[in-house]
Structure formats: C-alpha cells, structure tokens
Amino acid sequence: MASANHLNRRHFVMATSAAAALAAAPRRSLAQSANEQMSVAVIGAGGRGGSHVQGYLKNPKTRITYVVDIDPKAAANRAGQIEEAQGTRPEVVADMRRVFDDKSVDAISTATPNHWHALCGVWAMQAGKDAYIEKPICHNIAEGRALVEAAKKYNRICQVGTQCRSQPAIIEAMKWLHDGGIGEVNFARGLCYKRRKSIGPLGDYEIPKEVDFNLWSGPAPYTDPKLTRQRFHYDWHWQRLYGNGDSGNQGPHQTDIARWGLGVERHPNRILTYGGRLGYKAERNDPNYVDAGDTANTEVSIFDYGDKCLVFETRGLSVDNSADELLNKLFKSTRGNKIGVVFYGSEGYLAQLSYNKCIAYDKDLNEIKTFGGGADHFGNFVDGCFSRDSSSLSSDAMCGHLSAGLSHLGNISYYLGESNPSSPDEIQAALSKIPSMDDDEATLSRTVQHLKDNGVDLEATPLSLGPMLEFDPEQEKFTNNDAANELLTREYREGFECPTGDKV
Ligand SMILES: NC(=O)c1ccc[n+]([C@@H]2O[C@H](COP(=O)([O-])OP(=O)(O)OC[C@H]3O[C@@H](n4cnc5c(N)ncnc54)[C@H](O)[C@@H]3O)[C@@H](O)[C@H]2O)c1
Known part of the structure; x- marks a missing residue:
C-alpha cells in the first residue's frame, strides 16, 4: 500500500507522449491542463461496472487504465469494450491492491458488492487515490464513518453513486x-x-x-x-x-x-x-x-x-x-x-x-x-478530481x-x-x-x-x-x-x- 507521503503527488496519463514528463507533477487546475487525462481504475466489472466504464469512456478528461474483477470473464469483457472505444487496453487484475500500489492511478471507481465498498474506498484513499464509490457507500455505520474520516484525512475527492444528486x-x-x-x-x-x-x-x-x-x-x-x-x-x-x-x-x-x-x-x-x-x-x-x-x-x-x-x-x-x-x-x-x-x-x-x-x-x-x-454524475466526480474542491461534489x-x-x-x-x-x-x-x-x-x-x-x-x-x-x-x-x-x-x-x- 502506498504511504500517506504520496498523497500530494498526483499522476496523470497523458493523451500525448509526454506522459512520463508529467508523471511526477503536482495536479494543476483543469484550465491549465486541458490535455491532461486522469487515470481511472474501474473496480467491479459487473452490471453497474459497465455504467462506470461508459461514464469514463465518454469523458475526454479520463482514461481507464485498469479493470479489476475477481471474475476474469467479466473483467475481460469490459477490457475489450474499453479497448475498442479508447484504443488502448486497460490492465486486467483480480486484486484491487495492485491498483493501490500503482502510483500512476489517480482515481478508482468501484461497483463491487456492498460488503467491499468501504474497505476498497478507505484503502484507495490511504493510497492517495480519489474514489467514486457505489451506493450504499458502506455495509454498516462504522464503515460509513471510516470513509468520511478517510476523505478528510487524506484530502481526497470521494463521491458516492447516488446519481440523482x-x-x-x-x-x-x-x-x-x-x-x-x-x-x-x-x-x-x-x-x-x-x-x-x-x-x-x-x-x-x-x-x-x-x-x-x-x-x-x-x-x-x-x-x-x-x-x-x-x-x-x-x-x-x-x-x-x-x-x-x-x-x-x-x-x-x-x-x-x-x-x-x-x-x-x-x-x-x-x-x-x-x-x-x-x-x-x-x-x-x-x-x-x-x-x-x-x-x-x-x-x-x-x-x-x-x-x-x-x-x-x-x-x-x-x-x-x-x-x-x-x-x-x-x-x-x-x-x-x-x-x-x-x-x-x-x-x-x-x-x-x-x-x-x-x-x-x-x-x-x-x-x-x-x-x-x-446530467453526468461521473462528470461531477471527475471535475472535482481536477479542481480538488470537495464542495463541488454533488454527493460526497x-x-x-x-x-x-x-x-x-x-x-x-x-x-x-x-x-x-x-x-x-x-x-x-x-x-x-x-x-x-x-x-x-x-x-x-x-x-x-x-x-x-x-x-x-x-x-x-x-x-x-x-x-x-x-x-x-x-x-x-x-x-x-x-x-x-x-x-x-x-x-x-x-x-x-x-x-x-x-x-x-
Ligand atoms: N447507482 C446505481 O444506480 C446503481 C445501479 C446498480 C448497482 N449499483 C451498485 O453497484 C454495485 C454492483 O452492483 P452490480 O449489479 O453490478 O453487481 P454484480 O454482482 O453484477 O457485479 C459486481 C461485480 O464486482 C465483482 N467483484 C466482487 N468482488 C470484487 C473484488 N473484491 N474486486 C473486484 N471485483 C469484485 C464481481 O465479480 C462482479 O463482476 C452494488 O453495490 C450496487 O448497489 C448502483
């Protein structure tokens, strides 16, 4: 797991070949970096994971770099869809901890079953990632509190999947x-x-x-x-x-x-x-x-x-x-x-x-x-990731x-x-x-x-x-x-x- 020291260093996948040069740069505002894309890992590639994939594919500010699923068939299907649409195949892994260890990933977007939501979100934020977490954000009250505290402590953008907001x-x-x-x-x-x-x-x-x-x-x-x-x-x-x-x-x-x-x-x-x-x-x-x-x-x-x-x-x-x-x-x-x-x-x-x-x-x-x-709830999350302004989130x-x-x-x-x-x-x-x-x-x-x-x-x-x-x-x-x-x-x-x- 990446340490909290990494939290201020944001990393981007570039649409251009300058990715490496930017990799260690601190996140700039969207206005300064119109060509930048954030690197997103979709965790949980079932029915709802498909909506997450669509949400990021249509957003020019995001690139899906990982698909994580414990079911290789579900993961491969989604990876194929993504490759066709964005031109590059995301890495496919079964264990979400691989994503947390990869410093080039900016954000995770999780549609696993409910019992995984909070642990996935807390681990992600501890590793310096922003997190879009499906509803219900947690499986019990203590987990919900943990996510609130993690978002504060690590200064992360954390959005919940109640898209009506x-x-x-x-x-x-x-x-x-x-x-x-x-x-x-x-x-x-x-x-x-x-x-x-x-x-x-x-x-x-x-x-x-x-x-x-x-x-x-x-x-x-x-x-x-x-x-x-x-x-x-x-x-x-x-x-x-x-x-x-x-x-x-x-x-x-x-x-x-x-x-x-x-x-x-x-x-x-x-x-x-x-x-x-x-x-x-x-x-x-x-x-x-x-x-x-x-x-x-x-x-x-x-x-x-x-x-x-x-x-x-x-x-x-x-x-x-x-x-x-x-x-x-x-x-x-x-x-x-x-x-x-x-x-x-x-x-x-x-x-x-x-x-x-x-x-x-x-x-x-x-x-x-x-x-x-x-309107686009995933887009609201992505904009928050770029602006670093949690108050812009419609459902934190x-x-x-x-x-x-x-x-x-x-x-x-x-x-x-x-x-x-x-x-x-x-x-x-x-x-x-x-x-x-x-x-x-x-x-x-x-x-x-x-x-x-x-x-x-x-x-x-x-x-x-x-x-x-x-x-x-x-x-x-x-x-x-x-x-x-x-x-x-x-x-x-x-x-x-x-x-x-x-x-x-
Ligand atoms: N916001 C919405 O409108 C909306 C709509 C549907 C579902 N959801 C939420 O999305 C979540 C998923 O729902 P679903 O219908 O897609 O369920 P699902 O069971 O069809 O899919 C879950 C996927 O997560 C995978 N998975 C399980 N554990 C994993 C792990 N540890 N790491 C990676 N992948 C893992 C499973 O293999 C499966 O492919 C639920 O929490 C549900 O409440 C939200």
Missing part, C-alpha cells in the same frame, strides 16, 4: 421545495415497490471455478466451499453478509432525496422497523419452501428526526393495486413498480418519480409544476454515509425484531407510541392488505416487529440497545479489516 430535475425540485413550493414539509415517504422474485431455494451450490472467492468474500466471512444461493453474481444483494436488501439497494437513492428535501443533514433520533421476507411459499406454491435470501422483502422503517419524519417502504411482492389513492394518483398508475419519494406539504405534494422527473401538485392534486433533465462521503445509514439503521431494527413475530395489532400498538407525523395506521393496514393479496398467511408467517431504537446522531451509537450497537459494525476476516478511528 447531479440531475437538474431533482436539484431544481429540491430548491423549489426548500423555497416553500408546497408550504411547510415535515414528512416524506420513500417507496421501493419493486417486484423481486425468490432467488431460489436455500441450498448448497458450487462456486464458479473461475472466480476468486477468497477475494470476492473479502471483509465478509469465507463460506467456502459452498454458496447458499443459486446465482453467484447480483443475488448477494438479498443475503445480509454481503448485501442490505432493497432498503440498501434501491433505498439509498430515495432516502437520500427524502433527506435532501426534508433538509436533514444528520442521522435520525429514533428508528423502528417492521417487515419480513414473506410470500415466497405462496409464490412457489410450497408451504415448505425456504428462499435463499435473508433480507426483508417487505419492510417499513420509520425514521423520526424530532420535528421531521421519513418513512421508507420496501415491497418485493406483486405491487399491483397495493398503494393508496394518493400514491396511485401521483404515480399515475395502480399497477406495477412504484419507486420514488413523496413529500407531503401543507399546500401540496411533490413526487420524485424517476432519476430525472419530479411533479408538484396542489392539495387538490392538480399538477402545478414539473421538473426534468439529466458524508452525504453517502447519512443516506446509506438510514438503510443500516432500519435494518438493525428489522434484524433485532426477527425474534419478535407480531400480529398487526401488536405492531399498531408499538407504532402508536412513536410521536411521528406518519399516518402509521394507514401505512400498516396497506402493508398487511398487500401481503394478504399476495397469499401471505400472517398467522403462519407473521411480520416481525423491531425494537424502537434511540440513536445519538452525533456519537453514532444507540442509547437504549446494546445488541443494536453490536450491529453498527461487523467481524472482519484477517487481512480485510476495514480501518476505523485512528487506524483510518
């Missing part, structure tokens, strides 16, 4: 909201109503021979020689050792926008979650069926900020006809997925409906304003930490509640103790009806109810639950410990 549609809608467009706004609802079928039965599956499973596992436990899920790639999202369910997958986009609109630049004070991984027995028509996933596919988390409240709802079963009248009107449909954020104002509603579309309504649901337009490490944090805090309440199967009445009794502004009862009854409509027998497979957790947003510790505090971090494998505190 760079879209004019959403930037303008948030400004209009903050300017009072729908009056006073104290409540936002984030929705991930997104059909997710079972990932197959829990089992004992072969690990593909070609992948390096030791490196894939990294900071997570090494479960060799078997996998418990059928599909190696992507479905890790639904196994908590690696992923964070949809509240940590789709969630960080919407909780981020919800936080932004509500103006809450901090963690919440109280958290309560109810939910379950339900409905797959009915989906498979087999009462003994056990799905390989262990994250919730049905989850309602209530985040209480004192004067503001944010609710995030995840639904993975069929979502047709399962929203309320207001949501159906705002999303202009009773059927299909609904992914977005609704702000409830004293004078109307604002709905974020996609990455580049928001619509505002008055109280009578007349459309009063629309917002559109997209802290922003990523707070938004990913909501998924982690919500999941902690959910995980602790798994031992507490509860009836809707028991959940309602707990909800009534939260001094929040949500329509708790209506949200619960809609959720219960949605489950019944999907064939879930709530007597046989009940919802679970998590504890109401009190959180100290400054100290980043729970004040009423020791078991919850243990879930703020994880046990790391030797050699893959994510540095925290003084070790960052």
Whole structure:
C-alpha cells in the first residue's frame, strides 16, 4: 500500500507522449491542463461496472487504465469494450491492491458488492487515490464513518453513486421545495415497490471455478466451499453478509432525496422497523419452501428526526393495486413498480418519480409544476478530481454515509425484531407510541392488505416487529440497545479489516 507521503503527488496519463514528463507533477487546475487525462481504475466489472466504464469512456478528461474483477470473464469483457472505444487496453487484475500500489492511478471507481465498498474506498484513499464509490457507500455505520474520516484525512475527492444528486430535475425540485413550493414539509415517504422474485431455494451450490472467492468474500466471512444461493453474481444483494436488501439497494437513492428535501443533514433520533421476507411459499406454491435470501422483502422503517419524519417502504411482492389513492394518483398508475419519494406539504405534494422527473401538485392534486433533465454524475466526480474542491461534489462521503445509514439503521431494527413475530395489532400498538407525523395506521393496514393479496398467511408467517431504537446522531451509537450497537459494525476476516478511528 502506498504511504500517506504520496498523497500530494498526483499522476496523470497523458493523451500525448509526454506522459512520463508529467508523471511526477503536482495536479494543476483543469484550465491549465486541458490535455491532461486522469487515470481511472474501474473496480467491479459487473452490471453497474459497465455504467462506470461508459461514464469514463465518454469523458475526454479520463482514461481507464485498469479493470479489476475477481471474475476474469467479466473483467475481460469490459477490457475489450474499453479497448475498442479508447484504443488502448486497460490492465486486467483480480486484486484491487495492485491498483493501490500503482502510483500512476489517480482515481478508482468501484461497483463491487456492498460488503467491499468501504474497505476498497478507505484503502484507495490511504493510497492517495480519489474514489467514486457505489451506493450504499458502506455495509454498516462504522464503515460509513471510516470513509468520511478517510476523505478528510487524506484530502481526497470521494463521491458516492447516488446519481440523482447531479440531475437538474431533482436539484431544481429540491430548491423549489426548500423555497416553500408546497408550504411547510415535515414528512416524506420513500417507496421501493419493486417486484423481486425468490432467488431460489436455500441450498448448497458450487462456486464458479473461475472466480476468486477468497477475494470476492473479502471483509465478509469465507463460506467456502459452498454458496447458499443459486446465482453467484447480483443475488448477494438479498443475503445480509454481503448485501442490505432493497432498503440498501434501491433505498439509498430515495432516502437520500427524502433527506435532501426534508433538509436533514444528520442521522435520525429514533428508528423502528417492521417487515419480513414473506410470500415466497405462496409464490412457489410450497408451504415448505425456504428462499435463499435473508433480507426483508417487505419492510417499513420509520425514521423520526424530532420535528421531521421519513418513512421508507420496501415491497418485493406483486405491487399491483397495493398503494393508496394518493400514491396511485401521483404515480399515475395502480399497477406495477412504484419507486420514488413523496413529500407531503401543507399546500401540496411533490413526487420524485424517476432519476430525472419530479411533479408538484396542489392539495387538490392538480399538477402545478414539473421538473426534468439529466446530467453526468461521473462528470461531477471527475471535475472535482481536477479542481480538488470537495464542495463541488454533488454527493460526497458524508452525504453517502447519512443516506446509506438510514438503510443500516432500519435494518438493525428489522434484524433485532426477527425474534419478535407480531400480529398487526401488536405492531399498531408499538407504532402508536412513536410521536411521528406518519399516518402509521394507514401505512400498516396497506402493508398487511398487500401481503394478504399476495397469499401471505400472517398467522403462519407473521411480520416481525423491531425494537424502537434511540440513536445519538452525533456519537453514532444507540442509547437504549446494546445488541443494536453490536450491529453498527461487523467481524472482519484477517487481512480485510476495514480501518476505523485512528487506524483510518
Ligand atoms: N447507482 C446505481 O444506480 C446503481 C445501479 C446498480 C448497482 N449499483 C451498485 O453497484 C454495485 C454492483 O452492483 P452490480 O449489479 O453490478 O453487481 P454484480 O454482482 O453484477 O457485479 C459486481 C461485480 O464486482 C465483482 N467483484 C466482487 N468482488 C470484487 C473484488 N473484491 N474486486 C473486484 N471485483 C469484485 C464481481 O465479480 C462482479 O463482476 C452494488 O453495490 C450496487 O448497489 C448502483
């Protein structure tokens, strides 16, 4: 690993043959160095890694010099695409530490599974690289804090992959909201109503021979020689050792926008979650069926900020006809997925409906304003790398930490509640103790009806109810639950410990 002494020496790949001469030069401003390209290593060459590659290929200020993947086929595919587009083939490696040791690399851009995000980012910044890190920026709260501290300590540009932050549609809608467009706004609802079928039965599956499973596992436990899920790639999202369910997958986009609109630049004070991984027995028509996933596919988390409240709802079963009248009107449909954020104002509603579309309504649901337009989030990161101005980033490490944090805090309440199967009445009794502004009862009854409509027998497979957790947003510790505090971090494998505190 490169030492911190290297941190002020930035290196560039030149579009011209003068690369060597510039290699040791300190970074100059973009205006002084229009011909310069920064050298980027893309780490994780799966589905999202492909979007990273496209983002840098189209940017004249970047050159992709490495593709890192523990799956040689995935890496070779991406390297081929890059070679065709940029004329030079990036180096292909399996171990990201090779990139950190190479002083000619300016930045890394990582789209690995979630359990790798923070360690990859911290190692990169310790080695003097700037870092674009996919959402959720971390797999747990302590890791998010480590990234915030690393970006500060090593003076690195660190952007999180919540690309909505760079879209004019959403930037303008948030400004209009903050300017009072729908009056006073104290409540936002984030929705991930997104059909997710079972990932197959829990089992004992072969690990593909070609992948390096030791490196894939990294900071997570090494479960060799078997996998418990059928599909190696992507479905890790639904196994908590690696992923964070949809509240940590789709969630960080919407909780981020919800936080932004509500103006809450901090963690919440109280958290309560109810939910379950339900409905797959009915989906498979087999009462003994056990799905390989262990994250919730049905989850309602209530985040209480004192004067503001944010609710995030995840639904993975069929979502047709399962929203309320207001949501159906705002999303202009009773059927299909609904992914977005609704702000409830004293004078109307604002709905974020996609990455580049928001619509505002008055109280009578007349459309009063629309917002559109997209922009380049990777470009925002690259510009930040050249200007060295972290404040120009649309979503820095802290922003990523707070938004990913909501998924982690919500999941902690959910995980602790798994031992507490509860009836809707028991959940309602707990909800009534939260001094929040949500329509708790209506949200619960809609959720219960949605489950019944999907064939879930709530007597046989009940919802679970998590504890109401009190959180100290400054100290980043729970004040009423020791078991919850243990879930703020994880046990790391030797050699893959994510540095925290003084070790960052
Ligand atoms: N911002 C967005 O809109 C958006 C969209 C999709 C996915 N994502 C995020 O991108 C990440 C990747 O998602 P995906 O759908 O591409 O997953 P995926 O499983 O399809 O791909 C992950 C890739 O990373 C590789 N990998 C695993 N461990 C690695 C390691 N240690 N070093 C190098 N490569 C490693 C895998 O082999 C695989 O090719 C996730 O964290 C996801 O949340 C973000």
